[in-house]
Amino acid sequence: DIVKKQLVLPEGTDVTGASKFTDLGADSLDTVEIVMGLEEAFKISVDESSAQSIATVEDAAELIDKIVSNAK
Amino acid sequence: MAVAPTRAEALSLFRSLLRTARQFSDYNIREYTRRRAADAFRENRALGDTAAAAAAFADGKKQLEVAKRQAVVYSLYAPKAKSIMEMKLQ
Numbered sequence: 001d002i003v004k005k006q007l008v009l010p011e012g013t014d015v016t017g018a019s020k021f022t023d024l025g026a027d028s029l030d031t032v033e034i035v036m037g038l039e040e041a042f043k044i045s046v047d048e049s050s051a052q053s054i055a056t057v058e059d060a061a062e063l064i065d066k067i068v069s070n071a072k
Numbered sequence: 073m074a075v076a077p078t079r080a081e082a083l084s085l086f087r088s089l090l091r092t093a094r095q096f097s098d099y100n101i102r103e104y105t106r107r108r109a110a111d112a113f114r115e116n117r118a119l120g121d122t123a124a125a126a127a128a129f130a131d132g133k134k135q136l137e138v139a140k141r142q143a144v145v146y147s148l149y150a151p152k153a154k155s156i157m158e159m160k161l162q
Binding site: 028029032033035036040 | 091
């Protein structure tokens with residue numbers, strides 16, 4: 001949902017875990033904003049190198065899981 | 073001669089600006105700062121000329137310093153009342 005909102009995707013667009021941000025029309029600036037949005041939504045902080053390596057929705061989900069589990 | 077920033081450096085500066093924007097307690101300032109940063113980076117994303125890219129990057133860094141200082145100063149005088157945009161609907 002965060003990804004859809006950021007990219008203003010047409011309603012009904014299929015976004016799966018394997019979707020690449022670039023395939024959805026995102027450029028590198030969009031990806032940065034998506035990661036920032038995810039940080040706010042999950043109250044986490046993503047370090048620079050991790051953020052730069054995110055390319056798909058799945059990448060983002062895995063990173064968030066890792067960070068959240070570390071915080072507990 | 074100035075060196076053009078790498079892609080990673082530009083993205084890092086963009087992230088720093090977005091982080092600083094989040095520190096503003098005032099809704100209007102926070103949203104403006106974020107939007108302004110995004111718009112400015114999009115304007116310049118096609119810059120291929122080394123000197124122009126370096127100049128734009130340097131300007132971005134200066135703006136980041138301004139935003140950081142303002143975030144601190146503003147927090148000292150922030151009004152108690154929240155913007156209606158931030159109030160949760162009852």
